[in-house]
Amino acid sequence: MHIVLGANPEADQPWVVDAVADLIRQSGGSVAVVAVDEVELERLAAAPRSVFAERAQRAASTAVQRLAAVGIEASQTVLSGRPLQQILDFADQQQADLIVVGSSTRPAVAERLLGSLPLALIEKSPRPVLVITNPHRSR
Template identity: 35%
Template sequence: MYQDVLIPTDGSDGTRRAIAHGLTIADRFDATVHALSVVPEGPLGTLESDEAERAAQRAVARVEADAQDDGLSVTTAVRRGVPHEEILDYADEQGVDLIIMGTQGRTGLDRVLVGSVTERLVRMADVPVVTVRLTDEIRIEDVEEATRLARETAEDAGHADVSIVGEPHRTSGSWIVNVETESGLIQVAVDAVSGDVRIAERGD
């Protein structure tokens, strides 16, 4: 029924359940996952900055990693512009037949924008739009707790000379911690809701 599933994401905690839902549907229909993040521009959008671009890249990378872990085909894209317009254009260009969108974004203005984007997609899209609301409570909000779990997991997995590289960040409901070990750099994802920890080898 569905061959191409689009998951727009801004990397906020509110996208966590939408991503999980989208991957489940893609797995059910053996569909390709499309992860898209839009850096907003315009009077109500986020000001252009390197950090906004990096956040968007991290957001789609999180979806890509989860999709690959599930054995799914995935493609990622980051665009700049008016979010709902860019999402609709992308869906048309790529022949997307289902869009899955969270209804909550970050706090403040971004949260208002994400709600507005979802509403406009529901009204304007030519394909079905599934909306998913965040209901899980974020339990691990402290960076020190996420770092501790990442370090312990790396050590329990047999890695030695473990040290944290850079500042951990949270995207799509997970803390992402870069860890240097005797065998190279690894990335540890700590689920901020469940506390589950997953290690992914990094190639860069």
């Protein structure tokens, strides 16, 4: 099984990485971590692309290091642009069997206005998408 793990540059989600580690231990396979800087046009961004790219790099590196700590090797890629399309394209290039992402970290109102990447992936992806929720979040 080849898994693409979408690392969230806006929030540390260690439980997502832990879930991927469990899947790999149970099924074997490989992991490719991808983080997207979310900057489509730099001139319209609230800060320079480098700020967003650094956050994406940190998210991808953190996920790869967490996997390495439990003996799982993973590749790491940082991309620019819209996360939905970049993750879908990356999963195609990787010939992924599964895309794994964390649940949305946005408040419900923002999610309704701006959309939810996990839900959009479920709607648009031709391959299975597994959305991992925070096990420590109160409901």
